[in-house]
Amino acid sequence: MKKSLSAQLSITFVSLILGLALAAQFKNVQRVGGSVSLQRTQELTRQVQKLEQENDALEARIKEYEERIKEFENAIQSEGQSNKLIYEELERTRMLAGLVDLQGPGVVVTVNVKYVNEWGEDAIVQNVRYDDLLKLVNELNAAGAEAIAINDERIIATTEIRNAGNYIVINTNRYSAPFEIKAIGNPDTLEAALKLLGGVADDLGVYLQINIKRVDNIRIPKYKGTFQYKFAKPVQDTNAKS
């Protein structure tokens, strides 16, 4: 009997410690949100580190290339007249491609969500959708806008505007309302094009806050990404039929 009692006591002692450890661990897991395992965090940390390294390397390469382009340009500029023409053509092409900061008169369109009072609570009528922005950009282009940027993301030939969850992705960067669309062009034409009766501003104004403002001098930044052509190649033989 004595032996049994000592057994009970030692088991009790150990269970006490076990209970303490259990509770401490329980609290810990609850505090941290233990659903993410250590392995997973380590894996994610490793991925982040790797991507950061890759990013740094790529940025360094962009800088290198930009410097080389500048060198070429300087070399060309310092040479003769025909080269100057080539340089001017290059500058024009870069403007077209969206690789230089531009400034000039135009309009600034701000797009934000509209609130409606519903049973004493402010509710959003509708989120800004990608096609709202596309319609505006389309209309601005049709009205002769020379450069457009949404939230300082330059709109170029390959720019995507699409939904990704609650965000809208533009040039692979995520944005949410409010959006600020800057467009360089004839301010009268641009404003009139948007404010047409039954036009885009009218359409979107039903469920969004659209504000169109003329500005004398807008700055539109250049496209910040890089170009990569993997599949497309310039056609060499211009006479060949496709």
Added chain:
Amino acid sequence: MLLPIIGILVGIILGLTLPIHIPTAYSPYMSIAVLAALDSVFGGIRASLEQKFEADAFISGFFGNAFLAAGLAYIGDRLDVPIYLAAIFAFGTRLFQNFATIRRHLLNRWRERAR
């Protein structure tokens, strides 16, 4: 049989009320130590039911297992070998075996008493 349960309950209450904080970095080792302790307790209950209980072996086994398991997990982490899986597997298997034996002992006892 009642005392160990009371022990666990008192331990849990103490742990929840006392401001004990284990650094998050040690959380995985702690969890393995807890598993080892759980295994030891079940082993102890089983041994006492089989009348083979030795207090010194039990206590040393409890602390030894817990520290060995946590230590192995730590070394495994440093070496990038998931040794803690071995600990979880070993303790987990034994836990269920011990529980099965305890169940049988208790059932037998109950049947004898019913007769």
